[in-house]
Amino acid sequence: MPESVINLFGRGLRDFMANLSRLEFSLGSPVLLQDIETALFDHTASISLTGHYSGQISFSASRQMLQAVLRELNHGQASELELLDLLGEITNGIVGCAQQHSPHRFYPSPPIILTTHDEILASAIGKVYCLELNWNNHPARLMTSVQT
Amino acid sequence: MIRIMAVDDSIIIRKQIERLLEGSNFVVIGSAFDGLDALEQFESLRPTIVTMDLTMPRMDGLQTIEEMLKINPKTKILVVSAMRDKRIAMQAIRLGAYGFLHKPFSRYELTQALSELLEDVLD
Numbered sequence: 001m002p003e004s005v006i007n008l009f010g011r012g013l014r015d016f017m018a019n020l021s022r023l024e025f026s027l028g029s030p031v032l033l034q035d036i037e038t039a040l041f042d043h044t045a046s047i048s049l050t051g052h053y054s055g056q057i058s059f060s061a062s063r064q065m066l067q068a069v070l071r072e073l074n075h076g077q078a079s080e081l082e083l084l085d086l087l088g089e090i091t092n093g094i095v096g097c098a099q100q101h102s103p104h105r106f107y108p109s110p111p112i113i114l115t116t117h118d119e120i121l122a123s124a125i126g127k128v129y130c131l132e133l134n135w136n137n138h139p140a141r142l143m144t145s146v147q148t
Numbered sequence: 149m150i151r152i153m154a155v156d157d158s159i160i161i162r163k164q165i166e167r168l169l170e171g172s173n174f175v176v177i178g179s180a181f182d183g184l185d186a187l188e189q190f191e192s193l194r195p196t197i198v199t200m201d202l203t204m205p206r207m208d209g210l211q212t213i214e215e216m217l218k219i220n221p222k223t224k225i226l227v228v229s230a231m232r233d234k235r236i237a238m239q240a241i242r243l244g245a246y247g248f249l250h251k252p253f254s255r256y257e258l259t260q261a262l263s264e265l266l267e268d269v270l271d
Contacts, residue, residue, distance in 0.1 A: 016252070019252050020252050070160075073160075073164065074167070075160070075163070075164070075167075081159065082159055082160055082163075085158050085159050085160045086158075086160050088158065089158045089160055089161060089230070089251070092158075092203065092230040092251075093230045093251055093252060095230070096229070096230030096231050096232050096250070096251065097230075097232060099231060099232040099233050100232035100233075100234075105233065105235065108203060108231070109203070110157060110203050110204060110205050
């Protein structure tokens with residue numbers, strides 16, 4: 001996977017978080033994921049890409065982070081369904097933000113929530129690169145598994 | 149009050165639109181989770197403005213715009229999407245959408261986008 005592709009989705013994550021709230025966040029450097037199971041938080045959403053890029057973009061976050069995002073958006077109490085829905089929207093937003101920087105056309109699927117490690121492993125194509133996010137003291141991870 | 153229908157597969161976004169418009173001149177009179185659901189409700193709700201997501205299961209936003217405008221060409225459609233592909237936005241405009249709002253959005257950005265549509269409605 002070219003570094004430019006990893007950077008493209010990293011830029012999407014940066015733009016999305018900057019638009020989401022005024023709270024500070026930090027991003028680590030992309031690393032090749034060795035053990036996908038240890039990289040996952042409570043919930044993971046995935047979007048399939050077709051077009052110039054094919055593969056998966058996944059975002060994994062803790063329940064606490066999703067609840068904190070909802071508070072930031074002034075939502076009241078959220079059901080489990082709404083937390084997972086939010087996770088999908090975050091993943092969708094990250095991919096959408098990456099789209100505006102891409103020199104090539106690609107098409108994202110609606111987000112799906114991955115419920116088992118098997119599903120996550122099956123969704124990865126080739127190598128998976130992981131980008132650490134820390135937002136409002138909540139860690140999360142963006143995983144890029146894309147071919148051109 | 150200007151009647152709004154919110155079409156989005158995300159319940160969070162549908163609720164957010166409804167909440168952000170509280171106290172404004174706009175009222176959400178109905179919502180739908182995809183294009184087919186939207187078309188089923190569209191004729192009975194008769195909204196002035198529809199906020200339309202693009203990436204949805206069963207029937208996507210572009211196809212829904214086309215079908216809605218066949219039913220009522222006077223409906224104003226604001227695309228509200230995370231997608232930032234300019235060509236998709238242009239395609240939506242060509243199909244008859246009036247504007248484009250990117251997610252995530254603030255109360256100001258939403259009401260501003262809807263007000264711009266409203267100016268066109270009143271012209």
